[in-house]
Amino acid sequence: MSDNSGKILVVEDERDVAELVGFNLERAGYEVILAHDGLRGQELALKERPDLIVLDLMLPGKDGYSVFKDLRRDNRTSHTPVLMLTARAQTEDRIKGLEVGADDYLTKPFSPKELVLRVNAIMRRTESTPGSVEVSAGPFRLDKNNMSFYLNEERVDLTSTEFKLLLFLVERPDSAQDRNQLLRTVWGYSDEVHSRTLDTHMKRLRSKLGPYANLVETVRGIGYRLNVS
Incomplete structure (x- = not known):
């Protein structure tokens, strides 16, 4: 039984990948919302205010970089952690993703276990700390x-x-x-x-x-x- 909690938005156009990610995150204890295109993903991010977003970069409707930049400009989501998930495996692409402000970057094909571990790490880093605020x-x-x-x-x-x-x-x-x-x-x-x-x-x-x-x-x-x- 996992102690994890939190709401995670997964924006991924490949439905089998989205379901794989969603299944493993739910099994780890998270509430998961799925979106299959960039525009819907951005809409749900603003409406649902998730604790973390797993964002594919090559999306129909609106690409992941554009979604990311718009979310960063909006006060409601400017500090929402984002893990970029993409088939773009070149070092330059990873550097670009991290330099624009993503919290992490994972390339396809990926290990579901590694994905959950990275999500757990991001969630721990963004938890508020009672006491010395x-x-x-x-x-x-x-x-x-x-x-x-x-x-x-x-x-x-x-x-x-x-x-x-x-x-x-x-x-x-x-x-x-x-x-x-x-x-x-x-x-x-x-x-x-x-x-x-x-x-x-x-x-x-x-x-x-x-x-x-x-x-x-x-x-x-x-x-x-x-x-x-």
Whole structure:
């Protein structure tokens, strides 16, 4: 019996694949909603407000990248975790998916067990943490319950990936953090693709920090550090 809970939207046009994904996620304890084209998937995402979306990229009606970008622009779904599921297995495609802000990327054919493990990992990372809801360091304040970030008390919009990266550093100020640890914390595991996109996410995060961008330091040969001392 699984302790998992939560609502997951699966947007997949191949019905046998959608049913396979749905069956395994339901068996793992999740409530599953299915959509078989991009437009319907986007409509259900806004209506049902799922806890996570499994999104195919090659969809009829509206492709997955377009659906993803529109969901990120809408306040109702801007922080909803997304696992991209696609037959596009090239490294460049995976990097593109992660760089636009997807929480993970799984290629077909896939192991249903691996899919469930990745979904579990994403759901654990996005759970709100009772107790110490807010964490601060220097001019940064982060609210973990609603994933809000404030820079000198002015709200700044971050993607869920940017938020998780900054939170990891803010909770460990003035201490160099290893790249692999950052990768495992944010994406669940470390590999070459995620390592390459980590730097892109950091670059985008710094661009949103304005005059405080230099507080996020690159520590050569190690990773990154938040310097607020």
